[in-house]
Amino acid sequence: MTPPPRWLFWHRRDLRLADNRGLALAAAATPALTGVFVLDPVLLEAPDLAPARLWFLVESLRELQQSWRHSGSRLLILRGDPAVVLPDLVTRLQAEAVVWNRDVEPYGRDRDRRVQAALQARGCRVETVWDQLLVEPQALRTGAGEPYRVYGPYWRSWRRRLEQQSQLESAAHPGLEPLPPPTRLLDGAAELWQGLALLDLQASPKGAAAAGPDPAAAAPLATALPPLRFAGIDLCPCRPGERAAQSQLQAFCEGLASRRPAGAAAIPLCRYEPDRNLPAAAGTSGLSAALKFGTLSPRQAWAAAQRARELVLDLGGAEEALVSIGVWEQELAWREFYQQALFHFPELADGPYRPQWRHFPWENAPERLQAWQEARTGVPIIDAAMRQLQESGWMHNRCRMIVASYLVKDLICDWRLGETTFLMRLVDADLAANNGGWQWSASSGMDPKPLRIFNPTTQARKFDPEAEYIRTWLPELRHVNSVDLINAEISPIERRGYPAPIVDHRQQQARFKALHATLPRP
Numbered sequence: 001m002t003p004p005p006r007w008l009f010w011h012r013r014d015l016r017l018a019d020n021r022g023l024a025l026a027a028a029a030t031p032a033l034t035g036v037f038v039l040d041p042v043l044l045e046a047p048d049l050a051p052a053r054l055w056f057l058v059e060s061l062r063e064l065q066q067s068w069r070h071s072g073s074r075l076l077i078l079r080g081d082p083a084v085v086l087p088d089l090v091t092r093l094q095a096e097a098v099v100w101n102r103d104v105e106p107y108g109r110d111r112d113r114r115v116q117a118a119l120q121a122r123g124c125r126v127e128t129v130w131d132q133l134l135v136e137p138q139a140l141r142t143g144a145g146e147p148y149r150v151y152g153p154y155w156r157s158w159r160r161r162l163e164q165q166s167q168l169e170s171a172a173h174p175g176l177e178p179l180p181p182p183t184r185l186l187d188g189a190a191e192l193w194q195g196l197a198l199l200d201l202q203a204s205p206k207g208a209a210a211a212g213p214d215p216a217a218a219a220p221l222a223t224a225l226p227p228l229r230f231a232g233i234d235l236c237p238c239r240p241g242e243r244a245a246q247s248q249l250q251a252f253c254e255g256l257a258s259r260r261p262a263g264a265a266a267i268p269l270c271r272y273e274p275d276r277n278l279p280a281a282a283g284t285s286g287l288s289a290a291l292k293f294g295t296l297s298p299r300q301a302w303a304a305a306q307r308a309r310e311l312v313l314d315l316g317g318a319e320e321a322l323v324s325i326g327v328w329e330q331e332l333a334w335r336e337f338y339q340q341a342l343f344h345f346p347e348l349a350d351g352p353y354r355p356q357w358r359h360f361p362w363e364n365a366p367e368r369l370q371a372w373q374e375a376r377t378g379v380p381i382i383d384a385a386m387r388q389l390q391e392s393g394w395m396h397n398r399c400r401m402i403v404a405s406y407l408v409k410d411l412i413c414d415w416r417l418g419e420t421t422f423l424m425r426l427v428d429a430d431l432a433a434n435n436g437g438w439q440w441s442a443s444s445g446m447d448p449k450p451l452r453i454f455n456p457t458t459q460a461r462k463f464d465p466e467a468e469y470i471r472t473w474l475p476e477l478r479h480v481n482s483v484d485l486i487n488a489e490i491s492p493i494e495r496r497g498y499p500a501p502i503v504d505h506r507q508q509q510a511r512f513k514a515l516h517a518t519l520p521r522p
């Protein structure tokens with residue numbers, strides 16, 4: 001009997017086995033399936049690679065390698081330019097096809113075109129599908145046939161589309177139903193892997209270890225990864241790996257097992273609407289890195305929200321709970337809105353979407369930027385948020401909006417400086433969401449609201465009224481009363497080395513508006 005053909009599945013931002021559309025397609029074609037992850041030096045050596053992201057990636061890969069073992073086959077981890085590494089691997093393994101899930105980012109799309117051409121030049125088949133979005137980026141168009149630029153109508157159309165998709169669900173069109181992981185895959189014979197410069201993450205608990213029977217080939221892999229130096233593991237709400245993503249999703253959408261069945265009140269998702277804006281409460285899912293790296297699929301997140309809705313309806317349909325579930329679904333839609341925007345308008349990655357903003361006379365004072373980056377602006381809500389980012393690799397969404405507005409509108413620094421600072425630190429940094437969030441805050445993006453300026457004091461009063469969040473991240477100010485913390489009015493005696501505010505919000509607001517008025521009219 002002829003053995004089944006060997007196919008490769010190339011993991012990128014889909015570090016899981018369950019509900020992985022490309023992987024399911026490959027596993028349906030052949031059991032002789034091998035996983036590959038390529039450590040691309042362009043991404044690994046980028047100056048904006050955050051230690052927190054490297055930690056999340058390596059830990060997730062470590063688990064994925066084990067999961068592949070349990071499925072019967074293996075995950076190969078290699079380093080190099082995918083357009084070179086993959087065709088070489090295909091030739092060596094005599095693989096018939098390579099499958100992967102599509103990307104929206106300009107670098108990823110260009111890389112994928114190069115890889116596809118190189119593989120096809122060697123006679124290898126390439127199959128690609130969409131996986132990281134509930135709705136494919138080309139699926140929705142405005143009445144005029146254009147891609148969406150405004151979130152509101154996008155959300156309505158996206159929601160309708162999901163309803164249609166779940167109605168159309170069938171064996172041939174799996175729609176939104178999460179798929180199980182592949183099982184009973186077939187590994188290759190031992191000789192296949194000999195001499196391959198593979199990275200075995202199981203070998204070293206601390207980081208990467210080179211493995212492979214051929215020491216000469218393995219040698220360069222001693223330096224395959226930059227040093228792992230993220231110190232905020234215990235403070236970061238995002239947990240790496242597919243298993244942790246499932247537990248986090250379950251805890252958020254169903255409540256902790258120990259508290260079940262205590263009703264909707266015990267389910268964090270059902271309190272999302274009131275809690276999501278309070279940075280001191282753990283009121284959001286903490287799933288952003290899981291969704292970014294694909295240790296969780298958006299369909300799994302969506303399905304969990306639908307189950308929560310059914311449960312709430314069974315329990316009598318508490319209004320707050322139903323509203324909360326709907327609001328969380330809207331956040332999942334924001335994620336997709338920004339991804340489809342980047343897909344259709346890749347120029348977003350290069351600068352302001354609104355052309356007049358290219359002429360904005362930014363002041364970019366280095367000492368102000370540095371004070372913001374180092375949590376020394378003298379405004380406690382800003383510094384607490386920047387400290388959270390520094391120490392935990394993550395920041396609450398409300399605070400991301402507050403610090404972004406402050407950098408741009410109070411310190412009059414180009415939003416791209418903030419965008420890069422976030423990329424260098426965030427565990428969940430994602431080009432589409434980060435760029436979207438910054439352009440939204442700067443008013444240079446697709447958002448139709450002309451000029452949005454946050455007053456940090458008003459924001460702190462509304463969303464951290466007891467200054468709990470401020471005290472958590474600025475313990476050196478624990479002795480100061482809440483009103484003074486919120487108002488950034490700390491007496492010189494109480495400051496104890498903490499700086500006075502570096503700018504005055506009112507003055508800066510007026511200055512920003514004056515500069516904005518000099519921009520050419522659209």
Ligand SMILES: Cc1cc2nc3c(=O)[nH]c(=O)nc-3n(C[C@H](O)[C@H](O)[C@H](O)COP(=O)(O)OP(=O)(O)OC[C@H]3O[C@@H](n4cnc5c(N)ncnc54)[C@H](O)[C@@H]3O)c2cc1C
Nearest residue numbers: 284285286287288331335397400428429430433434437438
């Ligand atoms: C300036 C700025 C920069 C940001 N940079 C990023 C980034 O690099 N990566 C990132 O994932 N999010 C980014 N966001 C969006 C948002 O802050 C985070 O997604 C959210 O804080 C993650 O926490 P959570 O997982 O607990 O979210 P939840 O509130 O539980 O939301 C569920 C999921 O929906 C998505 N989501 C929620 N809000 C948004 C949003 N406004 N835009 C896009 N997706 C959203 C995320 O995938 C999130 O995990 C940014 C927002 C701003 C204002």
